[in-house]
Amino acid sequence: MPDDLIFLDNHSTTPCDRRVAEAVRDVLVNDFANASSQHSMGHAAQQLVQRATEMIAMTLGVPPAEVVYTSGATESNMLAIHGVCLHPRQRRRKVVTAVTEHAAVLEPMQRLAANGFDVITVPVHPQDSPDVGHVVSDLLLAAIDDQTALVSMMWANNEIGTLQPLQMIADRCHAVGALLHCDATQAVGRLPVDLQQVDIDLLSASAHKFYGPKGVGVLIIRQSARRVRLRPLIEGGGQQHGLRGGTLNVAGIVGMGKAIEIATESMDDARRRERTLRDQLWLRLRDAIPNVSCNGQPLESSYRLEGNLNVCFPGVDGEALMLAAANVACSSGAACSSADPKPSHVLLAIGRTEAEARSSLRFGIGRMNTSDQIDQAADRIVAAYQQVRQLG
């Protein structure tokens, strides 16, 4: 990373922790065997996988047998949604989700719609409501009935950081025999995610969002309370109980195990620091730039990820502002869809106009950021704002 770059884009990805990188390197160089091989090196690799699995399972409050490894949350979401709905014994033909979900949920849902499923996308409360970003519960509860196969609801939003009331949704799902999938990509490693506390049937996570390597994720498939039947997306080899074929990514899995261990140990401290730094950035911007406003829940809300700040800079183009503040890495709209120039569907869903959405920047503050970086980033953004205003 260039010396003077300030990375405030920790929702799109996080830097790999050096201790994690070291553990990954060790496996790549020394324990490179295929974990399915029946020789001593294969057994050693299998043991590494088992240890990482125990760590991940313990952290998430599930038995190790409920962990299935994938290439990341996009695959986990797809496996959960299509795996449940397209299983040959699935009779129900309805799925429910929220308008603010990530494309990795919305697109598999759209594919189901093309296959004849009834897909209900529930709205969220608008910016002027105290419940901004929360799914409209009356509409959600009414949409879930005995024809619903699956509800997919994210834990934490990747753009505005809103946390959804999941237990209430789980209760409704289970009362009518529907399953609940949760895309917890922005939550795992940042907040306590304990499936002993919240009754979710399928949960997706991705290592690169909590200082682990890219290209490895998990789908947790609960088996204790209800039977979850999944049709695999990737067949062949019979790995992972036939649910996801392919040679295990041992280095990635070990990296994810190490990353979740470190994230859990440092979580309380990281959350406190991220909140302080996020408030520091907001106050600096608010004091220097007229009429800036914050998208999503109030910063003091307990329904907001600590490290998330999403700011509307009225009258300037977010993309231009970002380019002018070149050494501050942040994001205009969701990073995962930034190749697509459309305004953020999440900001539109909370009632922001297209112009307001285009004037917004998302900052994701992470555990490696410092107070000095935040001051410097604020200086650069304020200078960039003045420059863009003058040019405009």
Ligand SMILES: Cc1ncc(COP(=O)(O)O)c(C=O)c1O
């Ligand atoms: C909420 C959410 N879901 C899914 C994904 C996709 O994750 P991955 O990069 O692991 O496929 C992201 C990535 O930004 C995300 O934020």
